[in-house]
Amino acid sequence: xxxxxxxxxxxxxxxxxxxxxxxxxxxxxxxxxxxxxxxxxxxxxxxxxxxxxxx
Amino acid sequence: xxxxxxxxxxxxxxxxxxxxxxxxxxxxxxxxxxxxxxxxxxxxxxxxxxxxxxxxxxxxxxxxxxxxxxxxxxxxxxxxxxxxxxxxxxxxxxxxxxxxxxxxxxxxxxxxxxxxxxxxxxxxxxxxxxxxxxxxxxxxxxxxxxxxxxxxxxxxxxxxxxxxxxxxxx
Numbered sequence: 001x002x003x004x005x006x007x008x009x010x011x012x013x014x015x016x017x018x019x020x021x022x023x024x025x026x027x028x029x030x031x032x033x034x035x036x037x038x039x040x041x042x043x044x045x046x047x048x049x050x051x052x053x054x055x
Numbered sequence: 056x057x058x059x060x061x062x063x064x065x066x067x068x069x070x071x072x073x074x075x076x077x078x079x080x081x082x083x084x085x086x087x088x089x090x091x092x093x094x095x096x097x098x099x100x101x102x103x104x105x106x107x108x109x110x111x112x113x114x115x116x117x118x119x120x121x122x123x124x125x126x127x128x129x130x131x132x133x134x135x136x137x138x139x140x141x142x143x144x145x146x147x148x149x150x151x152x153x154x155x156x157x158x159x160x161x162x163x164x165x166x167x168x169x170x171x172x173x174x175x176x177x178x179x180x181x182x183x184x185x186x187x188x189x190x191x192x193x194x195x196x197x198x199x200x201x202x203x204x205x206x207x208x209x210x211x212x213x214x215x216x217x218x219x220x221x222x223x224x225x
Binding site for chain 2: 025028030041043046047
């Protein structure tokens, strides 16, 4: 019984980190009067604490 | 006691002649003009991760031939000088500029991490201003963070990065 109650009280889980993901959005590079536009690009999921130990 | 040594400074790059012989530091303009600006802007709706997980996006660079690359080309210089990150909630927000070796390890981007150029936290937005700029190192990949740690499942984030370049951009 207590287990069921515990599950109800739990906060909804945040999205789990995905290492590389293609997302829809706007990626624009402006170089002088030239513009490069992308509506899809890659997003990397990085743990910034884990990363400190690397390199 | 230190002794001052006379040495010859070899003129490099484009700009005025360097008459700084016999002094320790010589300043030589690497980028020809502030007229050549190179800006990146990104806007996307993303999943909210739990701290310390963060979204990062690669900066893309152009070479002289106009190819768009995921790393800094050898024939063009880029001087990155500021970065502004904002989101649609008043939540903890990160702005970070980091250097990675190229190619990145797609299954583990941390494996290619080299250094953090700057990292600033704010609420709703965060801004990095590099007073002397950061001259992008050739062959390296650069990533900027794009994250807000809010209670909601999704958020809309955007960033803009400004740089000077010697690329003839018209």
